[in-house]
Amino acid sequence: ARALAEGRAWHVHQLEEEDTVDRELSLLGELDEALGKGEIQVLYQPKLDLKTGHISSVEALVRWNHGTRGFLRPDLFIPLAERNDRIAGLTLHVVGQTITDLLNWQSSGRQLTGAVNISAKLLNSAPFIADLREVVENSGISPALLTFEVTESAAMGDPAGASAALQSFRNLGIGISMDDYGTGQSTLSYLKQLPLNELKIDRSFVQFAHQNRGDGALVRSTIDLAHELGLKVVAEGVEEQACLDFLRAIGCDLAQGYLISKPVSAMELQPLLGRTYPLAA
Numbered sequence: 001a002r003a004l005a006e007g008r009a010w011h012v013h014q015l016e017e018e019d020t021v022d023r024e025l026s027l028l029g030e031l032d033e034a035l036g037k038g039e040i041q042v043l044y045q046p047k048l049d050l051k052t053g054h055i056s057s058v059e060a061l062v063r064w065n066h067g068t069r070g071f072l073r074p075d076l077f078i079p080l081a082e083r084n085d086r087i088a089g090l091t092l093h094v095v096g097q098t099i100t101d102l103l104n105w106q107s108s109g110r111q112l113t114g115a116v117n118i119s120a121k122l123l124n125s126a127p128f129i130a131d132l133r134e135v136v137e138n139s140g141i142s143p144a145l146l147t148f149e150v151t152e153s154a155a156m157g158d159p160a161g162a163s164a165a166l167q168s169f170r171n172l173g174i175g176i177s178m179d180d181y182g183t184g185q186s187t188l189s190y191l192k193q194l195p196l197n198e199l200k201i202d203r204s205f206v207q208f209a210h211q212n213r214g215d216g217a218l219v220r221s222t223i224d225l226a227h228e229l230g231l232k233v234v235a236e237g238v239e240e241q242a243c244l245d246f247l248r249a250i251g252c253d254l255a256q257g258y259l260i261s262k263p264v265s266a267m268e269l270q271p272l273l274g275r276t277y278p279l280a281a
């Protein structure tokens with residue numbers, strides 16, 4: 001009976017695996033069609049300049065408006081795209097859309113910078129860099145208006161390699177931001193070796209920084225050190241006004257989070273661009 005049960009368990013397990021593989025394959029096929037069908041959309045989450053109270057920058061966050069499954073968040077299909085060599089094409093689509101929207105805002109009198117998330121897989125990809133150069137050059141945008149956000153873990157494995165890869169983006173004129181800082185194992189002294197312009201402190205440290213002494217101290221000292229290294233600092237995941245006020249008081253440059261805005265479409269962003277956000281004196 002035991003052997004039978006084990007056999008059955010194995011069989012069920014096998015079925016589940018096949019099911020997962022099938023689901024992945026069909027989702028992958030749908031992803032290939034999604035770009036052509038216009039289902040891959042870009043939302044923008046603003047970064048608020050804590051000196052002026054105006055939105056000075058946006059982060060592009062990709063969504064898949066799937067025909068039957070509804071809006072899919074990136075965690076669901078970015079890893080799939082990474083595993084199956086679709087991430088370069090997807091990222092170039094996001095970069096292209098972001099450039100188009102930045103140029104539109106520019107012609108309506110709003111000079112914004114735009115950030116795109118770049119997965120580790122694309123560091124050191126010569127074909128991606130070549131295609132990227134073409135997209136940027138053909139668009140006529142000033143590359144200085146673009147930033148790439150790279151996570152700490154992406155850069156950690158191979159510091160020298162990551163540094164060279166990031167430098168190749170910098171050589172195109174694109175800025176580099178370290179995303180989700182604090183969640184990896186790197187130190188600021190390690191980050192000093194990377195060609196960075198900006199540091200984004202992870203939401204997990206920011207969220208309670210105004211009410212938790214330890215988190216507050218961590219955020220404050222990170223800001224001070226980042227400034228010593230010549231980096232701008234963005235706090236992510238700001239959900240409360242008290243948190244925003246605290247961040248501003250300790251010298252944080254920019255803030256992002258649901259308090260300011262969730263990720264929104266280019267059209268929904270428009271009215272936010274004219275706003276002056278309230279900042280404590």
Ligand code: C2E
Nearest residue numbers: 061062073074075078094117118119237238239257258263
């Ligand atoms: P991320 O770059 O760290 O983006 C921040 C995520 O936190 C976003 O989720 C955003 O909606 C969410 N968020 C922002 N403010 C708040 C807040 O105040 N509270 C809370 N609870 N959450 C907040 P999203 O859009 O689901 O993106 C998840 C991750 O997917 C991103 O993390 C990024 O690493 C990745 N991603 C998104 N778009 C792309 C893309 O085009 N390419 C690549 N390679 N990765 C992408």
Ligand code: MG
Nearest residue numbers: 059117149179
């Ligand atoms: Mg990001």
Ligand code: MG
Nearest residue numbers: 179180200236
């Ligand atoms: Mg982040």
Ligand code: MG
Nearest residue numbers: 180202203236
């Ligand atoms: Mg984060």
